[in-house]
Amino acid sequence: MVKGYEVVIGLETHAELNTESKIYCDCKNQFGLEVNSQVCPICMGMPGTLPTLNEKVVDYAIKMGHALNCNINRICKQDRKNYFYPDLPKAYQISQAEVPLCENGYVDILVDGEEKRIGITRIHIEEDAGKLLHSDKFHGVSLVDLNRCGVPLIEIVSEPDMRSSQEAKVYLETLKSILQYLGICDCKMQEGSIRCDVNVSVHKPGEPFGTRSEMKNVNSFSAAVRGIDYEVERQISVLESGGTVEQETRRWDDDKGVSVPMRSKEDAQDYRYFPEPDLLTIVVEQERVDELKKSIPELPNIKILRYVKQFCLNIKDATFIAESVSLAKLFDDCMTKDKFHAKCYTTWILGDLVKYMNATGKTLEDTKLNPENLTELVEAIENKTISNAGGKKVFAVILEADKKVSDIIEEQGLAQVSDDSALEKIADEVLAANEKSVNDYKGGKTNALGYLVGQCMKASKGKANPGKMKEIILKKLG
Amino acid sequence: MELFERNACDLSEMIKSRKISSKELTESVFGRIKAVEGKVDAYLTLDKENALKKAEEVDAKIAAGEELSPLAGIPMGIKDNISTKGLKTTCASKMLYNYVPPFNATVMNKLESNDVVVTGKLNMDEFAMGSSTENSHFKPTRNPFDTDRIPGGSSGGSAAAVAACEAIVSLGSDTGGSIRQPASYCGVVGLKPTYGSVSRYGLVAFASSLDQIGPLGRCVKDVAMVQSAIAGHDRYDATSAYREYPDFSAALNADVKGLKIGVPKEYFGDGIDPFVKQSVMNAVKELERLGATVKEISLPSTDYALSSYYIISSAEASSNLARFDGVRYGFRAEDYDGLVDMYERSRSEGFGDEVKRRIMLGTFVLSSGFYDAYYKKAKLLQRRIQQEFSDQFADVDIIATPTVPTTAFKIGQNTDDPLKMYATDICTVTVNIAGLPAISIPCAYDDKGLPVGIQLIGGKFTEQRLLNSAYAFEQLVGGFKKPQL
Numbered sequence: 001m002v003k004g005y006e007v008v009i010g011l012e013t014h015a016e017l018n019t020e021s022k023i024y025c026d027c028k029n030q031f032g033l034e035v036n037s038q039v040c041p042i043c044m045g046m047p048g049t050l051p052t053l054n055e056k057v058v059d060y061a062i063k064m065g066h067a068l069n070c071n072i073n074r075i076c077k078q079d080r081k082n083y084f085y086p087d088l089p090k091a092y093q094i095s096q097a098e099v100p101l102c103e104n105g106y107v108d109i110l111v112d113g114e115e116k117r118i119g120i121t122r123i124h125i126e127e128d129a130g131k132l133l134h135s136d137k138f139h140g141v142s143l144v145d146l147n148r149c150g151v152p153l154i155e156i157v158s159e160p161d162m163r164s165s166q167e168a169k170v171y172l173e174t175l176k177s178i179l180q181y182l183g184i185c186d187c188k189m190q191e192g193s194i195r196c197d198v199n200v201s202v203h204k205p206g207e208p209f210g211t212r213s214e215m216k217n218v219n220s221f222s223a224a225v226r227g228i229d230y231e232v233e234r235q236i237s238v239l240e241s242g243g244t245v246e247q248e249t250r251r252w253d254d255d256k257g258v259s260v261p262m263r264s265k266e267d268a269q270d271y272r273y274f275p276e277p278d279l280l281t282i283v284v285e286q287e288r289v290d291e292l293k294k295s296i297p298e299l300p301n302i303k304i305l306r307y308v309k310q311f312c313l314n315i316k317d318a319t320f321i322a323e324s325v326s327l328a329k330l331f332d333d334c335m336t337k338d339k340f341h342a343k344c345y346t347t348w349i350l351g352d353l354v355k356y357m358n359a360t361g362k363t364l365e366d367t368k369l370n371p372e373n374l375t376e377l378v379e380a381i382e383n384k385t386i387s388n389a390g391g392k393k394v395f396a397v398i399l400e401a402d403k404k405v406s407d408i409i410e411e412q413g414l415a416q417v418s419d420d421s422a423l424e425k426i427a428d429e430v431l432a433a434n435e436k437s438v439n440d441y442k443g444g445k446t447n448a449l450g451y452l453v454g455q456c457m458k459a460s461k462g463k464a465n466p467g468k469m470k471e472i473i474l475k476k477l478g
Numbered sequence: 479m480e481l482f483e484r485n486a487c488d489l490s491e492m493i494k495s496r497k498i499s500s501k502e503l504t505e506s507v508f509g510r511i512k513a514v515e516g517k518v519d520a521y522l523t524l525d526k527e528n529a530l531k532k533a534e535e536v537d538a539k540i541a542a543g544e545e546l547s548p549l550a551g552i553p554m555g556i557k558d559n560i561s562t563k564g565l566k567t568t569c570a571s572k573m574l575y576n577y578v579p580p581f582n583a584t585v586m587n588k589l590e591s592n593d594v595v596v597t598g599k600l601n602m603d604e605f606a607m608g609s610s611t612e613n614s615h616f617k618p619t620r621n622p623f624d625t626d627r628i629p630g631g632s633s634g635g636s637a638a639a640v641a642a643c644e645a646i647v648s649l650g651s652d653t654g655g656s657i658r659q660p661a662s663y664c665g666v667v668g669l670k671p672t673y674g675s676v677s678r679y680g681l682v683a684f685a686s687s688l689d690q691i692g693p694l695g696r697c698v699k700d701v702a703m704v705q706s707a708i709a710g711h712d713r714y715d716a717t718s719a720y721r722e723y724p725d726f727s728a729a730l731n732a733d734v735k736g737l738k739i740g741v742p743k744e745y746f747g748d749g750i751d752p753f754v755k756q757s758v759m760n761a762v763k764e765l766e767r768l769g770a771t772v773k774e775i776s777l778p779s780t781d782y783a784l785s786s787y788y789i790i791s792s793a794e795a796s797s798n799l800a801r802f803d804g805v806r807y808g809f810r811a812e813d814y815d816g817l818v819d820m821y822e823r824s825r826s827e828g829f830g831d832e833v834k835r836r837i838m839l840g841t842f843v844l845s846s847g848f849y850d851a852y853y854k855k856a857k858l859l860q861r862r863i864q865q866e867f868s869d870q871f872a873d874v875d876i877i878a879t880p881t882v883p884t885t886a887f888k889i890g891q892n893t894d895d896p897l898k899m900y901a902t903d904i905c906t907v908t909v910n911i912a913g914l915p916a917i918s919i920p921c922a923y924d925d926k927g928l929p930v931g932i933q934l935i936g937g938k939f940t941e942q943r944l945l946n947s948a949y950a951f952e953q954l955v956g957g958f959k960k961p962q963l
Contacts, residue, residue: 041581042714045801047574047682048561048583052716082797082844084821091800144805272844274853277687277794279716 005202005239007232008209009168010160011224012197013175014153015185016128017060022150023127024051024094029152031191035133035145043150045089050278053078057152058101058282059292060184061125064154065102066293067178068120074284076101078125078276083269086144087130095155097273100124101282108301109174111167113315115305118171119159128153160199160209165228172196172221177300177323189220198224198252200231202239210235211245215252215259227252231259303328311335311342317350326364327353333371334378344378352395373398376405389462390414416465420472423456423464427472430455441477449473481506482643483960486700487727489646490548496540500533500551503646504595507553511597511644514963519619520629520639522558523566524598529553532595539593548727549707550593555645557636558599559606560691561680562586565596569682570614571604573828574808583680584715585649585691585708592707597645600635604830605799606656606684608632609902612893613832620889621663622961623928627886630660636694637664642963647695647704651681653688654787655881655906658918661694662881662931665920665958667701667948668694670906672938673913674719676705677712683798685791686717688910696958698919698949702727705941719939726942732950735769737943740874744780745905751884757922757930758880764954765878765947775870775877779863780908786863787907788900789843789856795833796840802828835896864912871937876947879905881918881931905933915941919948920958927961 001007022029025042042049065072079097105120128151133143156175162168176194179185186193201212215231218224230252235245249268250259263269298306300322307318321327327349334345353369356362377398381391386409397408409415417423430452431438441448449470456469481489481503492498508526515521536551556562559569561579563586568574582590589596603613611619611634619634621627622642629638633650637660640648650657652670661668669692676691683689693704709723741762746755766772804810804824811823829837843852870877882902892899909916914935921932932951936944 041579044806046579046581046807047567047569047577047801048559048579048680049581050679050715050717052714080797082800084800084803086803086805086817089801089806091803092797270846272797272841272846272849274793274797274844274849277685277717278683 001205002202002232003236004204005232005236006205007163007228008160008201008203008212009162009165009228010199011158011162011168011171012199013156013158013172014195015156015175015179015187016193017057017152017154017184018186019054019056019060019152021054023054023057023125023152024150027150031186031188031193033147036147038147039149044146045149051094051276053279053282054152057125058284059288060152060182061101061123061154062284062289062292063182063184063296064156064179065105065123066296067182067299068102068105068107068123068156070102070105070120070123072102072284072289073099074286074289075281077281078279079273080276081271081273083271085129086142087132087149089130089146089149093127093129094276094279095126096124107171107174107178109167109170110301110304110315110319111170116167118161121157121159123154123156126153126155127151160201160212165225165232168198168228169221169225172224173323174301180325181297181299192219195219196224198227198231200228200235201245202232202235210239211247213245213247214249216249216262217251217253219254223252223254226254226257227259230257234259300328307342313342313346317346320350321346330364330369330371330374334375337371337375339375340378340382344382345374348374348377348395352392353399356399367399368402369399373405380405380409384416384418384465385409386414387416387462387466390416413463415463417460417463418465418468423469423472426456426459426464427469427476430459431473431476438477449477480510482510482646484646485697486549486552486646486695486703487697489552490550490703493536493540493551494546500536500595501530503551504529504533504553504597507597507643507645510642514642515644517620517625517963518622518638518642518644519617520600520635520642520644521555521598522568522570522601522616522635525565525596529595529597532593536593536595547592547707548703549589551595553595553597553646554589554704555597555600555636555639555648556586557602557633557648557650559602559651559682559684560585560649561682562596562599565599567599567682568616569605570602570616571829571833572615572809573802575615577808579680581680584677584712586680588708588710594707600633600639600648602635603632604833605682605795606632606651606653607795607832607836609655609659609899610887610889610892611635611660612889613830615830618889621886622963623665624886624926626888627928628663628889630663630882630886632656633668633694634660637661637666637668640664640666640694640696641961643960647693647700649691649704649708650694651689651691652910653684653690653791654910655903657692657694658881658906658916658931658933659902661918662920662929662933663886665923665929665931665961666694666696667698667917667919667958668692669701669705669917669941669944670909670915671705671709671941672719672915673910674717675709675723675915675939675941677710677715677718679712679714683794685794686798687794688787688791690910698945698952698957699727699730701917702730702945705945709941721939724942726945729942730949731946732953734765734947734950737765737770737876737947738874739765739770739772740775740870740877741772742775742777742780742870742877742879744777745879749883749901749904750880753924754880754882754884754930758878758932761921761932761951761955762878765951768950768954773874775874777863777866777870777908779859779866782859783863783908783911784900784904786856786859787903787911788839789852790860790911792836792840793844793853794840796837796844799829799833799837804828832896860911863908867908867912867914868937875936875943876940877935879933879935881905881933885924885926885928885930909935914938915944917944917948919952921951921955923959
């Protein structure tokens, strides 16, 4: 609720699929190469060329359909969406209109610890358009880069089930992590591999949904939040001042933080959809649909709930691990060893590992860390072979070198001293040398204890078992 | 007999046995072009230099003892909507007046590997829309049998060039009759193959679900030879069929004993010229005399075929021709104010009236609110027409009809009345709507000496049977007669 109004949000999300070649020709599907270098007569729409469907695109879209619990339409067709624009060389986009490949699904998301189900209306396949380039250097004209023409897309249309910008953001993040899990999209926001159109309306509780506006050009999740918040405020102020919200398409200007009208309902384009006569009906065998279903891994939104329930992680930690394919795999592989409590691993994963990855820009795959050496490390700490401080030293080594944990402990002499007589000897020496602190402690200054234990650790060069050391000192101090 | 007058099947033997060289033949054809092209205007682009180069290559290969295709060294003209790498492909439109494709149509690659000599690009109705070749932006083509008359269309240049011996054989394209109708008017043989048997890759699309490339020649065997060379599955055309095709010319056989011929009464109605009706019925009787059986049949939805055809073909055309926007290639208006104005002016100035008429019609029938009433209904009708044909083919082997209701009309006679022009397609469009193969062969000449064609229609992929039936008839009646030019 915002200022007494309920907010209703639906999203249309476009994700570029990372197939090797484009959807209707053999050109490479790759971002960031020289302008107009990844093109052929087919994706340039030269007269007489014809599209042929890359079957991988169908497989990828069906995977997403399964992940979002959709019905798969094993028989469906492709349609032409006709409109003129210089980035669309055929002047029509091949898409799916009447019957999408996947429909009637849902995805469960976690908002502030609460599970919420968002309906998925449909997922369809289509081709991307090129890109217009504008520059002062072009002598008053715009140029066209057709490299992106024919890059395969899926469009995921949600039901109007979201009630706040926060929910929309979580929904988008959930889609992103699912796409990453399936390995079908690079999910690089800065390269535009996920983009969305936002539909927003507001209404008073108990009243029917308000008139919606559609907002285009939303290029990041945070922009989606800003755009929705702006649009909600705008619609409420229109209503509060006695006006009515127009059904229109608006463009989000993220730099200025405002949405501006693009076209009204009356100017809505008639795309004159009709079945693409150059392509055959898509017919997917049930067997293939089933096989693709089997290939779907446990998805991050499901994982988060499991981590919370099974391992008692808090939602923040569970989400952080689950949303990264590689961190979740490391964690899951460690947990299947069923040796140690989850906390023993998450301390390292969420602490030193993430710190290291952030500092170096490396991914988990760039490191030498694996479930085996991490478990060895945890074991060494849990059975008190090394201290936490020693553990940090070992961890720093196993990130970068293929070395056994036991070898590192030995090389660096990190094994803890737990032998009573050795520890007592150190304690006697330290107590003798720090008479003042001993007296302070006896005089009631209990924090002198910490200092004394610290001195013992220092004297042992960090090898002493700190717990045991403390016990012995307490005993000696009487 | 001059070399240019001979048929490809004879010339093929002569080249193979080194009685003549391909170069001599090619020079003979270009000599003929020089002599009569001024009267016929069949070509838009001639490519003599490359043709002679190719002919010399073929001669060298034969001298070296290479085993070549029967079509090796045979001069062939190509309709100007088939993409030829490095050679202008204008579709007879101002819109593409300077367009040179960067790639070959699949059929051109096939012809290249068959060592065919390409003479040049042939005139047509703009973007294959028309029935007379008067819709060419550049010039009308004339009927070699009477140069005041149209050659038919849209493959008017392809039919006229072959009839005038300016090419030995040619390629046309057929969306609603565009090979068969001009073949009939020009007294040559024209085959519209089964949809999906010849790749459409590189054919500048008019109506994707109906277009098909096919051969024209002066005898059935020549047409069979070319069809063998161009048929086949193509991975670049999703609608091309996965199947193997026989060598149609080698398997040619004039035996029609037991052949069941259906004669549909709807194709012999009031709109058909009595002489044409009579000529076609006589031809059918000839086949009966050879041992075929004849049966009257009915294809009741024929009356709706023309409407259905113009809705479907125009709808697809409106989308297919949208890419000609002046942005990347072809014609762009000189003065414009901004993007939309550039689109509007380039398209208004670049397209001719008939093309614009069909784009508007197609845009209308696909518009929201009208789609169900027109396009959807036309597609339903298409299914019914297909069903009627396939029901009949359970009973008969081929169906015989006139190709066109009349003989060739005068240039300018129908240009002010598009509906009358559209009506000339009445006997041919059903075949495209049903995706069937059909062949037109000359069967008579009227009192003005103008040829009349008979159309034989077969079930899907029965080209061999159609060619055999046409061959039998040709053996009996004599086929092509050279016009006086």
